[in-house]
Amino acid sequence: MTKTLRQSGTLLGFAAIIVFFAVQLPETFLTARNLINISQQLSMLAVVAATMTIVMVMNDFDLSVGSMASLAGIVAATVFTMDYPIWTALLAALLVGAAGGLFNGFLVSVIGILPFVATLGTLTVFSGLAFLISDGKTIFGRDIPAGFSGFARGGIELGDVRIPFLTVTAALVILVCWFVLEQTTFGRRLYAIGGNKEAAHLAGIKVKRLRLLAFGLTGLGAAGAGLMYAARVASANPTQGSGLMLDAIAAVFLGMTMSRQGEPRVLFTLVGVLILGILDNGLTQMQVDSYIREILVGLIVIAAVAVASFSKRR
Template sequence: MTTPHRDLDASVLPEPDVDDREATVLMRVRRILHTQPILGPLAVLVLAIIAFSLLNNRFLAPANLALVLQQVTVIATIALGQTLIVLTAGIDLAAGAITVLCSVLMARSAVDLGLPGWAALVVGLVLGTAMGVLNGVLVTGIALPPFIVTLGTLSIFFSLTAVVSHSETVRGADMPALLTATGGTALRLGGFILTWGSLIMLGLVGLFAYLLSSTAWGRHVYATGDDREAARLAGVGTGRVLLSVYLAAGSIYAVGGWLLMGRLASASPNVGVEYNLDSITAVVLGGTSLFGGRGLVLGTLVGALIVGVLRNGLQLGGVDVVWQGTAIGLLVLIAVTVDQGIRTVRS
């Protein structure tokens, strides 16, 4: 004897537990942030802009916004090269040292050797690329950890900076105009001034955003950072990819050295100590995973802007520099914590 079929009444079905619904929502948010890593940094940037504009009516002034962009131009450029390396699950502690050394080499080539501006610029670009290649060879050829390699070259490059510069600053007035031209005005919209340096930085970000998203090289970079052994078994030349990443990063740092001279109107060996940590901070706040394989260079630009907006807004509010650093450090810890949570989606 069979039991008669009855339609189930929706009212007698058990309702999802509140904890289950919250867990489902949290998982969806994690998946969205995993597939669109730039959304989190963008939200932080927008909230920071709104908050500081409400606290101080000078914050949204065109001249102040232009100042924020100018202040982050060099760090955003260095962080672009750092992003390429972090995407492969590496780290570059020598980024700032290469940038400063390249700026000193360009200036000294022009002043001491009498090279024209374009030739001095080529010297800096070639030597910056060579420094990146050196790091890449040590990482790929000898299989040394990137942290150890760049920690060693950090000391070497800073020492060479002191030797080449004779511990003296080269004034912009003593150099060819081309070497400091990046600090000049490229576009003026009322009180907003866009410098050539900022324009070059934005161009580099756009170029590498395209290369990473629309070329085979970009896909190989992500694959190498996501799982190097799996990428190798799939036919990706992971060694060549890593070497190309360090080469590209070295070239970008050299451009950063050129932008640095335009920003300071000089070439000083006494700057750049904080550039390494600042570049890593921009990368982390921009949503790039320190474990590799996930992130966007546009996110890094947003991360650099977050740091610039935070420092500028706190400075306008009269907050001490010490507390500005504390606020940025807390943001980094939160960003890394969020990254850990997003990575659980994959498992």
């Protein structure tokens, strides 16, 4: 009973938030346009959070995703300035993301550094690289090809509504993460590692290699989100992704309050992302002070996790 309450508490809270905004903002909140806006605004966070879930399944962490997102944007923009085609730039940025993620995985699983410390280190390294490559400057204007920034403006026309490409991209990434984590042996092994690393090792799971790969995927996701961000703002700045990391971790934590054993699940992470994004959107429309908004978001994360751990103890 308490378990059900715990699992559904966050979902009820989510529903309450939606109902609350729907009542307060009857004309604007539940409109197709606003919901599409929210989905687009959240797309970058959704990608980072979904791929962050992959390492958090193993009770690991990646603090470097924000600076990796910035670095990926800078790498792509720098390649753009050298007049290479768009796909080369995207590929370069994604490769940098995967390489950076694998490097994190190497530090954590092969060298054996605590993920918190290892990725705190690489956070600084990636951020430093982004500054170094860009000379600390924002790359924008003619350097960013219209085809690239146009991606963030375009979408798939479905009758009256247009589903933005960014939303579609995020949905695909979530789908892939869900499939990998919940429908493949790779994913089940990651959950086994998260359950008990020693037992997983004794059961013949190649823990080191899997952790390495998982971090690689998280890095790749962070780079993808960084590219989406750069397309949306039609520019690249060495710090622009830094806000993504904490929100992504918060979203995964919110999601963890909804699963049976408190383990991260991609679809629950998505609910966490939606809670954060809907609060931002709704409270802005209600003209709540942006600082009060920040306090509220923090309190809601704490409240959800507190309720979950409280009922778990009983």
